[in-house]
Amino acid sequence: MSRAKQPKRKRPWKWAWLGVAVAILAVVGFFVYQGVGTYNGLDKLSDPTNDPKFTNYEVPVTEKPPEWEGTERVNILIMGGDNRGLKENEKARSDSMMVVSIDPQTKKIHLFSVLRDTYVNIEGHGDDRINTAFALGGPDLAMQTIGHLLGLNIQYYVYTDFEGFKSLIDAIGGIQNFEVEKNMNYVDNADKNRYDIHLKKGIQDLDGTKALQYVRFRHDALSDFTRTERQRKLLGAVADKMKSGWSLLKMKQIVDSVDGYVKTNIEVSDMIKLGKLGVDSQIAGQSQVPPMNLIADKRAGGASVLAVSDDNELLQYVQDELQKDTAPETDAAGTNSAPLTNSGTSSGSQDGGNTANGSSK
Template sequence: MEEKETGDSLQSDSVQLDSMQADPIQPDSVPLETRSTKRKKMDRKTRNIIIYSALALVLVLGLGTAYAMHVFYSFAGNIYVDPNENPANIDPDAPKEGDPDYQPVSAAPEWDGHERINIVLFGADSRGLENTRLSRSDTMMIVSINPEDKSVRLFSILRDTYVKIANHGSNRLNAAIVFGGPRLAMSTISSFVDLPLHYYVYTDFEGFISLIDSIGGIDYEVDKKMVHIDNRDDPRYNIRLEPGLQHMDGVTALQYVRFRSDALSDYSRSDRQRQFIGAIATELKKTTNLFKLPSLLNSIAPYIQTDIPPDELFDLARLALKLDMSTMSGVMLPQQGAFTNEIISDMDVIVPNIEKVQAYVKEQLGE
């Protein structure tokens, strides 16, 4: 009996074991092969999303870059004036080449892309480019850039500086652009400071206003109350500023840089203009990106004229992005102690000591 019971028991256990083996364990009720396949599908889907997103980003940036490049070169072409084809403001009564008393006007030197580059900024109170006439320059400033160390020096030139102007005797420096256009003005300034001047940029009040507005204005500290009202002028150009930090739009910024109704007159105004140019440059680097560039360029193009060829303007724009604006500094010319105030031909003028001025410029540039 015991042996039979034992056999029956073993047989019963065997049946139960076979029954258990016939129904294998299924972890989480999902076959391993199925989970692996789903994971691979999810990984592939994630990869595709990343790849397509990256491609879309590259496409957007590529199209944006292409569009920005197109806008930039269109802008550069619109503002470019070949100095040899557009002799603006040539005085018909001035001595001509071949006349015995004719004084040749030197052409601007070429920039090799590596040496220091000097650009003259002319700012005027009215434009007149439609009839090829340029107004007397209200502001004259040399921007000197060293591509090697990315440094920038600004030289503000007082507009009443009394100098020799080729084929026109002696006069205020700001008259040179009226007598013979940018080329004569550049040649006159170059002789005054003993620096090669490669290019010029000419703009007017509206161009300045448009530039500031296009970058959304600028925060700037006004050091004192400034009030100047001229009923003969455009009401927008009347100056009413309170001291303190304020957000300036284009018109307000123009009021600030134009103010000279104080004891130092043109001297303090030149100093304010240099400092404000530095603030604008810093703001441009901070706020202008690939997608904002087209609207900025389109807004200022109608108010600018330059002899910088489009390709070189592009190179300069790339260089500008690398400049160290924190080290930018500037001075006034002629400097204190290098001029006298005189009245000549019923004009209040500043008579400079040329040798002192030229030595000072070289000192400022470390030459």
């Protein structure tokens, strides 16, 4: 009599391993999707464009800054443009200008806000407000003009308009627990009240719309002086938010959100290097250019402009600021940041911060 066949024993571990394998493939697939999508999205930001804001300029031929090799100081001009009410082929001025200067050796970042009414020589166009350089010669002339003012080689630029700024802030999930230092109200009927400003004083969460209101407001006693301080303060908060692992995982969505609003000359390979450098670095100083003690009142075309009282002293001021380090020592999580003082610079100790080759350019 043959023995009855025994039923096969179930092996639940096989299903466990299958589940693990599926999970691993899903994670790998997610990162591949994110990586490829992010790369393609970033690459589009530096693609050639027919946008009249970036084309059809006759920029004077001058010596371009040396290419960034990854070890020397790198300077990036961030410009915010106001495209409201522009006619076809009309050029926008840069409404806000900030230079981000990073030293890869010390991992320190310095921010310089450039007052938009600063009266300078714009090569090939004579003397004018510095924010007209972008309208007259696009990003190349803007980098050249602001670089001459600060005595820095500006290798890169990033340009965005109002909608691009709002989209970026919303894509990173807004800025939480941000202090709005005063009530801010301004009504502008020219654009059908789309960009009116209504903010209440106090600690609050800012979405893209509120963040834009915060950095645009300048209708107080010191006008553009306090506005540039607020811009640096918010940029520091954005930088902290972007360093979080959550934001890095959502990088593809962040890049997709600014498509069509942001333009840059930074190639993807350099974006990756700059991104890693930014995560590893700290903001060590924040300054306004020109500083109050180097501003001279001047009239041009019947309007008041801000002249620089001494160009050489301004160049020295920038170099002195680059040597300061007001960043506090970080804790294990690396999350500490220096608070802003009323002058727009960070508070803290001031240690030397020389570059490797002894030059801050």
